Amino acid sequence: MSDTGSGAQPHAAATRPHDSAVTDAFGLLGDGTRLAVLLAIWEAHDPADEDNSLSFSEIFERVDYDDPGNLRYHLGKLEGQFIERAPEHDGYALRVPAQKLVRDIVAGVGDHDERLEPTPIDQRCPFCGAGTKVSYREGILFWACHECDGMTPGRDFASFDPPGPLAAVSFDPAGLDEWTAEELRAALAVRGRRRTREQFEGLCPTCSGQVDARFDWCDDHDPDGCHACGLRWRVGARFRCRTCENYGGASPRRLALFHPAVVSFYDDHGVSTRFRADEYERAKAVYDLVLDHEVELVAEDPVRVAVTARHDGDAIRVTFDEDVQFVDATRG
Numbered sequence: 001m002s003d004t005g006s007g008a009q010p011h012a013a014a015t016r017p018h019d020s021a022v023t024d025a026f027g028l029l030g031d032g033t034r035l036a037v038l039l040a041i042w043e044a045h046d047p048a049d050e051d052n053s054l055s056f057s058e059i060f061e062r063v064d065y066d067d068p069g070n071l072r073y074h075l076g077k078l079e080g081q082f083i084e085r086a087p088e089h090d091g092y093a094l095r096v097p098a099q100k101l102v103r104d105i106v107a108g109v110g111d112h113d114e115r116l117e118p119t120p121i122d123q124r125c126p127f128c129g130a131g132t133k134v135s136y137r138e139g140i141l142f143w144a145c146h147e148c149d150g151m152t153p154g155r156d157f158a159s160f161d162p163p164g165p166l167a168a169v170s171f172d173p174a175g176l177d178e179w180t181a182e183e184l185r186a187a188l189a190v191r192g193r194r195r196t197r198e199q200f201e202g203l204c205p206t207c208s209g210q211v212d213a214r215f216d217w218c219d220d221h222d223p224d225g226c227h228a229c230g231l232r233w234r235v236g237a238r239f240r241c242r243t244c245e246n247y248g249g250a251s252p253r254r255l256a257l258f259h260p261a262v263v264s265f266y267d268d269h270g271v272s273t274r275f276r277a278d279e280y281e282r283a284k285a286v287y288d289l290v291l292d293h294e295v296e297l298v299a300e301d302p303v304r305v306a307v308t309a310r311h312d313g314d315a316i317r318v319t320f321d322e323d324v325q326f327v328d329a330t331r332g
């Protein structure tokens, strides 16, 4: 177990990229033939099928290689870490880490050329009322307002692209073609919610390390363009992974929806807080609900942050502690 104290040093695994096991694994794959072998076995792979192996002669045929002796050499290198023999089927099968790796390749991880130019969607900017756009570059899906500074009204983003970020999340390029621009907006919300939820629950969505959480606030805040903090909202939750230092932020108004009592509160008023990546209108409606949540920094020592949701004359208030965990929920 690693140290769980809040002042813990980064986990020892942070040094892993320098370990010989990691460099060896990447070295093993630094050969086009070996990747082609993994992809060939993957193509024959069917999760519903008991036999997911491919025989030597089938691999030889699929990778279109001209030297069987040399192919055996490459298979030998992959065996153990990435593939295993399936003697009952007289073939080779992918081990789980190789399946994950091939899925990443199929998802387009490592492909940095894919772009989506800013595309208008039917959702107004909550701050200035202008139309908004989704775009994609370098593995990040953006939702932005091109007329105001979005979530960062105090920052000079004249050269920033897109100019007024409203939300952004890492997204694999293979998903881009599947969705309309509006569905991408909902997909961004689904992915962002999941990543934030993992961080909120202490798990790094990038490396599976442990995550520390705290609140940050601006003492001299101007919501219309704060030069002190540069941000739209005065109070924010900050998440940082101890291992990979992956960093994330979220407004507590969003985190409030992770409390089951808040979900029930809306359900009791016939309002669903659920949406899928292909349910753009519902995603939009939930965004509007969250926007109306009121955030209050109740105390600084110890830190207490409260979020109040109101509907039809009713209200629910949830309180977070200094570690961004719920301490209570009260209705009325």
Ligand SMILES: [Zn+2]
Residues within 6 Å of the ligand: 125, 126, 127, 128, 129, 130, 145, 146, 147, 148, 149, 150, 164
């Ligand atoms: Zn705007």
Ligand SMILES: [Zn+2]
Residues within 6 Å of the ligand: 218, 219, 220, 221, 222, 226, 227, 228, 229, 230, 231, 234
């Ligand atoms: Zn500020």
Ligand SMILES: [Zn+2]
Residues within 6 Å of the ligand: 204, 205, 206, 207, 208, 209, 241, 242, 243, 244, 245, 246
């Ligand atoms: Zn991490």
